[in-house]
Amino acid sequence: MKAARYYGQRDIRIDDLPEPQVGPGTVGIEVAWCGICGTDLHEYLEGPIFCPTHDTPHPISGETSPITLGHEFSGVVYAVGEGVADIAVGQHVVVEPYIIRDEVDTGPHSTDYHLSRDMNFIGLAGRGGGLGEKIAVQRRWVHPIADSVPLDQAALIEPLSVGYHAVQRSGAKAGDVAVVGGAGPIGLLTSAVLKALGVTVVISEVSDLRRRKATESGVADHALDPRTADVAAEVRRLTGGRGADVAFECTSVQVVLDTLMDALRPTGVLVVVSIWxxxxxxxMHKLVMKEIDLRGTIAYVNSHPATIELVESGKIDLEPFITGRIGLDGLVDEGFDTLINHNDSAVKILVSPSGKGL
Structure with missing residues (x-):
């Protein structure tokens, strides 16, 4: 099978690999679509970060580079291993792409397995990836989805879960006002979760395309261009001088962080979603004087079931955020290059590893 593998900084190659072994307790998935994530771009430009090096294996997977990339993916089950009785061949699924030590409690009541020692991700630290035609994944991390959800949209459930967890961390509730810094994929998907919960959303974004996506998709009530608008002043105007209840930093850009601090009301909550x-x-003086609550958030923890329900119920429509569909051979030239050098022209680019979806 074909797979896109990371060898090092600016070195991704399409290799021919054996199909994965579907062993006991695992599920064999034929990948339908895989999204290109900002983390993948960081690995390409600046890595290895999450990816292991050629001579330093990841402590859990035991793998070194090269590794197959891709952690935002959907697919169809083609085989089930011994002991897997609750998933059937032909079922549509998405993957919660964790690599976590066996002794860690990943049960339904855990709230911290995503913070466990040496945690990493399928498609970044080994165990295959969504940018390969097939993958075998431990049953725990495989989530069935309804056939009514198109598989291309289903590939966005993983980043949507990031937004879901960030909103959980914020404590936002219906009737609140949220300001989101950045309308890239995570900013837009976080906004989608906020709107589904009944929150008024103000987005700040320099890209004309992404501001249009925010308003046309219905995930933002107001989309501001920070080059021409005083975002903090406009948020205060929209809230009767009070300021936003919650804010989400989704850019890793200093001026955005500063703007969100100014836009928040006293005792507001600022959630940092982006990887800096x-x-x-x-x-710090402003944080103290306004009693701002600053919170970090990483990935998700038992978030996929609730996130999938939002999509299956129709409360969130993921189609508007897909702006490109490509084959594996166009990964760097059509995918990475667009998102790195022309990111004002795209939101989420999906890859069909087998080419069947094109």
Whole structure:
């Protein structure tokens, strides 16, 4: 089978690999669609970060580079291993792509397995990836989805779960006002969760395309261009001078972080969703004087079932956020290059590893 493998910085190759072994307790999935994530772009430009090096194996997977990329994916079950009785061949599924130590409690009541020692991700630290034609995944991390959800849209459930967990971390509730810094995929999908919960959403974004996506998709009530609007002042105007209840930083850009601090009301909550590759400056005096609650968030924890329900019930429509569909051979030139150098022209680009979806 074909798979896109990460060898190192700016070095991704399409290799021919043996199909995975579907062993006891695992599920064999033929990948339908896989999204290109911002994390993949960081690995390509600056890595290895989450990916292991050539000579340092990941402590759980035991794998070194090269590894197959891709952690936002959907597919169809083609085989089930011994002991798997609750998933059938032909079923549509998505994957919660964790690599976690066997001794960690990942049960339905756990709230912290995503913070466990050496946690990493399928498609970044080994165990195959969604940018291969097939993959075998432990049953725990496989989530069935209704056939009524198109498989291309289903590939966005993983990043939507990131937004779901971020909203959970914020404590946002119906009637609140949220300001979201950045309308990339995570900013838009976080906004989608907020709207599904009845929150008024204000997005700040420089890209004309992404602002249009925010309003046309219905996930933002207001989409502001920070180059021409004073975002904090406009948020205060929209809230009668009070400020936003919650804010989500989805860019890893300093000026966005500063703007969100200004836009929040006293005792508001600021959630940092983006992965920062550098230290940020922070106005601690403002945090103290406004009693801002600053919270980090990473990935998701037992978030997929509730996220899938939002999609299956029709409360969230993922179709508007798909702006490109490509084959594996176009991964770098049509996918990575577009998202790195022309990201104002795209939101989520999906890859069909087998080409069947094209």
């Amino acid at each position: 590759g550098k230290r940020a400056e922070f106005d």
